[in-house]
Amino acid sequence: MVVNKGGGAICRFLIISIIVMSGWFMAPKASAEPDSFNGQLWFERCKVCHALTPGKNEKGPSLHGLFGRKSGTSPGYDYSLAMKKTAIVWTERTLDNFLATPKIVVPGLKMEFSGIPRPSDRRDLITFLKKTLASK
Ligand code: HEC
Incomplete structure (x- = not known):
């Protein structure tokens, strides 16, 4: 269970990072x-x-x-x-x-x-x- 929770946190971190980065790439160019x-x-x-x-x-x-x-x-x-x-x-x-x-x-x-x-x-x-x- 402990291992799973840790994995969940890393997973959330990765998902958030991907969302943040794709926002950066896809932002209108200004x-x-x-x-x-x-x-x-x-x-x-x-x-x-x-x-x-x-x-x-x-x-x-x-x-x-x-x-x-x-x-x-x-x-x-x-x-x-x-x-x-x-x-x-x-x-x-x-x-x-x-x-x-x-x-x-x-x-x-x-x-x-x-x-x-x-x-x-x-x-x-x-x-x-x-x-x-x-x-x-
Ligand atoms: C369809 C034609 C047309 C387009 C497209 C156009 N202009 Fe003009 N521009 C003119 C004309 C005609 C005049 C003179 C206006 C007058 O005497 O009333 C002028 C005048 C100017 C002046 C004043 C120049 C001076 O000697 O004082 C500037 C600066 C200017 N235009 C910049 C631009 C820029 C930058 C663009 C593009 C974003 C642009 N124009 C697009 C036709 C155009």
């Missing part, structure tokens, strides 16, 4: 560290309209040199009046705020994109953008 690969996947959506190459304006303006630049100033791009009137300096913080709800931050924006709801996805995308733009 790690503490920025995930540049997830950011790259998100950028696939931006890429439909935005290039990172200098001066390459497409449907949307080139995002080259974005960080530290004033909004609405990609040379040669025809911004909406709304964007021209907005005075944002693009930093991680202002970009994060903009990407959550672009059309609320800039009413009248002509960018057809509803936003990125999850904070960790925005952080990952911004990390990817910063890293990629730094090497351009």
Whole structure:
């Protein structure tokens, strides 16, 4: 009997460990560290309209040199009046705020994109953008 009780305790411990560990493995991905690969996947959506190459304006303006630049100033791009009137300096913080709800931050924006709801996805995308733009 004594042996059985001991075995039961070990068994319970193992079952609990397995439950805890599978919870860890299966948790939705929102790690503490920025995930540049997830950011790259998100950028696939931006890429439909935005290039990172200098001066390459497409449907949307080139995002080259974005960080530290004033909004609405990609040379040669025809911004909406709304964007021209907005005075944002693009930093991680202002970009994060903009990407959550672009059309609320800039009413009248002509960018057809509803936003990125999850904070960790925005952080990952911004990390990817910063890293990629730094090497351009
Ligand atoms: C369907 C096309 C489209 C998609 C998708 C899109 N954008 Fe845009 N974006 C635009 C357009 C058009 C503008 C210019 C808006 C205006 O002038 O009102 C713009 C403007 C911007 C600006 C302001 C640039 C500046 O020079 O001040 C930023 C930053 C931006 N987009 C980032 C993003 C990011 C990051 C994504 C992906 C998550 C994204 N956009 C997805 C079309 C798009």
